[in-house]
Amino acid sequence: MKSAIKLAVLAAVTLSGLGALSLAAAAPEDKAAAPAGKRQCFDAGHLNRKMVVDKTTILIEDGFGRSALLKLNAPCQNLDDLDKIGFEFFGTTQICDKRDVKILYSRFDEAPVRCLIDSITPLSKEEARKY
Numbered sequence: 001m002k003s004a005i006k007l008a009v010l011a012a013v014t015l016s017g018l019g020a021l022s023l024a025a026a027a028p029e030d031k032a033a034a035p036a037g038k039r040q041c042f043d044a045g046h047l048n049r050k051m052v053v054d055k056t057t058i059l060i061e062d063g064f065g066r067s068a069l070l071k072l073n074a075p076c077q078n079l080d081d082l083d084k085i086g087f088e089f090f091g092t093t094q095i096c097d098k099r100d101v102k103i104l105y106s107r108f109d110e111a112p113v114r115c116l117i118d119s120i121t122p123l124s125k126e127e128a129r130k131y
Contacts, residue, residue, distance in 0.1 A: 040122045042066050044101060045093030051131060052079045058103065059123075059131050060095075067128035068095075069121040072103060076115030083107055088114060095120065 046063035053059050053069065055078050061067040072079070079085075086104040087093075095101050098117040106112040 039096055040066065040068075041094045041096035042068050042120075043093060044087050044089070044095050050085060052081050052083065052085070053131060055079055058085065059128070061128060065125060067123040067125070069123060070095075070103065070117050071119045071121070073116040073118045076103060076105065076113060079105060084112075086112070 042060060043062040043064060043066075044060065047060055048063055049059070049061040051059045056072045056076065058070045058072070058079070059067065060070060083105045084107075088102040088104055090100055090102075092100075098120055101117065103115040103117065104112040105115065
């Protein structure tokens with residue numbers, strides 16, 4: 001009985017070690033896929049501006065002067081300035097990654113449509129002034 005318990009513990013330790021090795025091997029690939037430099041976050045809880053740039057792009061500017069273009073996936077095409085636009089957050093109101101938030105939009109009194117963000121492009125202050 002004791003040898004069966006020892007064998008089970010040994011198997012568990014070995015499997016967890018192999019799992020850690022596979023995670024360690026995957027780590028460099030994840031780092032290579034990440035963009036160079038520090039990740040920039042935007043505080044959508046304190047937006048100064050949000051503007052429809054084109055049918056699939058929204059410009060946001062937070063209270064700290066950081067701006068970004070949010071490129072949307074389908075079915076969120078054909079946005080215009082008359083649409084009501086909001087956010088559905090997952091956790092905090094910080095937008096650091098495209099998975100942190102969904103865009104909600106509706107026309108007139110229709111039910112809101114949830115839109116996924118395809119990409120976030122941070123803008124410098126000079127680039128944001130062009131909009």
